[in-house]
Amino acid sequence: MSIARHVAVVERLCGSDLPEEGVAADRDAAPGRCGPGWRAAELLGSCPDGDPGLAAEAADECEHEREALAQRLTARWGEPQRVGLQGALIRAAEAGxxxxxxxxxxxxxxxxxxxxxxxxxxxxxxxxxxxxEPPHALLAVVTTEDPP
Structure with missing residues (x-):
């Protein structure tokens, strides 16, 4: 998928209504997953294959696409924050x-x-x-929920 198409999907996500509270999360909703206050889309994915060389190549492709898309989005919304999510995962696992x-x-x-x-x-x-291990995916998510 081209960067222009990724930008179009992101713009649709940003302009779409978000599901209201009380709506059950739906992992199969078009154009992707959604739940109360958020919506996600897979912009680029790879199919499971089992070949480690192809898996590394797919991961590299997703990273390359993310960086190219980030450049386009930076022109619109400014420099992004880079937020690590592993700390929140550890807090959830260790501290509940x-x-x-x-x-x-x-x-x-x-x-x-x-x-x-x-x-x-x-x-x-x-x-x-x-x-x-595949599958790898480039994901875009919009939400009103502040990051952890």
């Missing part, structure tokens, strides 16, 4: 801290995100790795 959605799910899938404040919601852009 409840991490609100979508951040709880993102902490399980992403090590870090590029984060912009778009005026009324957060936009997070990250790459799901799961180690070197």
């Amino acid at each position: 801290e409840e991490i609100p959605e979508p951040w709880g799910r993102l902490c399980e899938d992403l090590t870090d995100v590029h984060l912009w404040w778009t005026g009324d919601r957060w936009l997070a852009l990250g790459v799901s790795h799961h180690g070197l």
Whole structure:
């Protein structure tokens, strides 16, 4: 997918209504997953294959696409914050801290995100790795929930 298409998907996410409180999270909602106060889209994904060389290549492609997209989004919303999510995952596991959605799910899938404040919601852009095992994915998430 081209960067222009990624930007179009991100713009749709940022302009879309977010589900209201009390709505059950839906992992299969178009154009991606959603839940109360958030919506996500997979911009680029890889299919599981089992070949470690292909897995590393797919991870590199997702990272490259994230950086290229981040440059375009930076022109619109300024420099992103780089936010590590592993600390929140550790706090949840060790101290039982409840991490609100979508951040709880993102902490399980992403090590870090590029984060912009778009005026009324957060936009997070990250790459799901799961180690070197596929599938890898470039994800965009919009939410009104502050990051952990």
